[in-house]
Amino acid sequence: MILSELIRRFRVAAFDNEQPYLFADQDITDWLNDAVKEAAIRGRLIHESSNPLVCNIAVLPTVASHPLHEAIYEIDSLHWVSAISPERAEPIYLTSQEDMADIWHDWRTRDYDTPEYAIQDDTSIRLVPAPREAGLLHIEGYRIPLAPMVLDTDRPEINIIHHEYLIQWALHKGFGIPDSEVFDMNRSALAEQEFTDYFGQRPDSDLRRITREDVPHVVKPFWV
Incomplete structure (x- = not known):
């Protein structure tokens, strides 16, 4: 569905067909764009x-840390391509700072070399060790839409089979406005639940952090 069709369906579901409208087109558009982002994160719908x-x-x-594209929120594959040997792509494993300390205790000061590990935070990624030569870091992973819907003919960047459920998120936001004319806690909650039933729960920050770690399972020795 295109944006104008989604807005029309929202108005039908919200009983908002007569002017002056209760909800402005721009507000509905914003809620629908939020819905696409929510759906993409909850359902991991857009893989790049x-x-x-x-x-x-x-x-x-020698540069270790680099900003990630703002649309990327979960990485599932990393490869390093050296400018010296561009025909080879070396895999890089995602890990955490805590596990990195167990792998190499001197990881922060280690000599420049071919990167083997990477630590992802919310907006950037750090290579370990820092590279001794220039190269290219190739990332694959899940992202949110690259651009919001603006024009009436714009479409959500997810499969059309999901489009009708986006309206539920817009209804949830619209009826959740603390305004005596439109506020309806029950309708807002029911719409949110229908959206969640279809796309799933939103992962919290702890779960998203865990998904950033992809070190192969090994037995860690320790002294007793």
Whole structure:
């Protein structure tokens, strides 16, 4: 469905067909764009592996930390391509700072070399060790839409089979406005539940942090 169709269906569901409207087109558009983001995160609906603006980071020698594209929220594959040997792509494993300390206790000061691990935070990624030569970091993972719907003919960047459920999130937001004319806690809650039943619960920050760690399982030795 295109944006104008989604807005029309929202108005039908909200009994808001007569002017002056209770809900402005721009507000409905904002809620629908929020709905696409929510759906993409909850259902992991948009996987990116080819767009160079999202997937490729040019890396300079000795530079460890680099900003991620703002649309990427979960990485599931990393490869390092050295400028010296561009025909080879070396896998890089995602890990946490805590586990990195167990792997190499001197990881922060380790000599420049071919990166083997990466630590992802909310907006950036750090290579360990920092590279000794320039190269390219190729990322694959899940993202939110690259651009919001603006024009009446714009479409959500998810499969059409999901589109009708986006309206539930817009209804949830619309009827949740603390305004005597539109506020309806029950309708807002029911719409949110229907959206959640279809797309799933939103992962919290702890779960998203755990998904950033992808170190192969090994037995860690310790002294007794």
